[in-house]
Amino acid sequence: MSEVLPVSGNHVRSVEQLYSGHHGWLYAKLRRRLGNAMDAADLAQDTFARILASKVDVFEEPRxxxxCVAGGILANWCKRKSLExxxxxxxxxxxxxxxxxxxNRLIILETLHEIDAMLDTLPPLVRRTFLLSQLSGMKYQAIADQLDVSLITVKRYMKQAFxxxxxxxx
Incomplete structure (x- = not known):
């Protein structure tokens, strides 16, 4: 179970001001980019929810x-849609x-998203090693030869991924 952390009154007021001053602008920008009002509204709300959950109180360059925050959320959203x-x-x-x-489709999709998110946390060579082994079915020695690393390194990467x-x- 996740812990709910108290949010300071100043932080909430700062985010409220940011929201009231810039929500319309952000929504319009996302709507133009996505061509879809509902997705734009969802991503705009996700952006402000992420900011509210952060500790940032001062927004010198709010737009x-x-x-930046919406761009990261949009990139994750696009990746998720592509996977779907x-x-x-x-x-x-x-x-x-x-x-x-x-x-079952929903369960499988959610599992795919979790795996994708996990793979994103891995260093690039560890991720590549894991994918070569699990998706391409390559043997560890073949992976070592292809990546020009030792067999023990491949084993260490696989352990990290597992x-x-x-x-x-x-």
Missing amino acids: AYLS RAYLAAIVQLPAPEAPSPE LQCLQLLD
């Missing part, structure tokens, strides 16, 4: 700050009896 499209395209290729139910996977299960 630049909002653009790829998964749904793969499902279409399955014979009807083998296709997962709508409930430990991250285990943390995902907690």
Whole structure:
């Protein structure tokens, strides 16, 4: 269970001022970029929720700050949508009896998003090693040869990746 941390009154007032002064601008910017009012509204709200959860009280360049925070949220959203499209395209290729139910599709998509987020936390060579092993089915020695690292390094990278996977299960 996550802990709810108290937010100072000054912080809330600062975010309220930021919201009232710039929400319309941010929403319009996101709507132009996405071409969709509902997604733009969701991402704008996510941006302010993230800022509210942060400890930042002073916004010297509010639009630049909002653009930066919203840009990160938008990048994650685009990546998530791309992953969803790829998964749904793969499902279409399955014979009807083998296709997962709508409930299982949601569970699978959420799991894919969690795995993707976990992979993003790995250093690039560890991630590449893990993907070569798990998706390409390469043997550890072949991975070592391809990445020009030792076999023990590949094993260490795989251990690191598997430990991250285990943390995902907690």
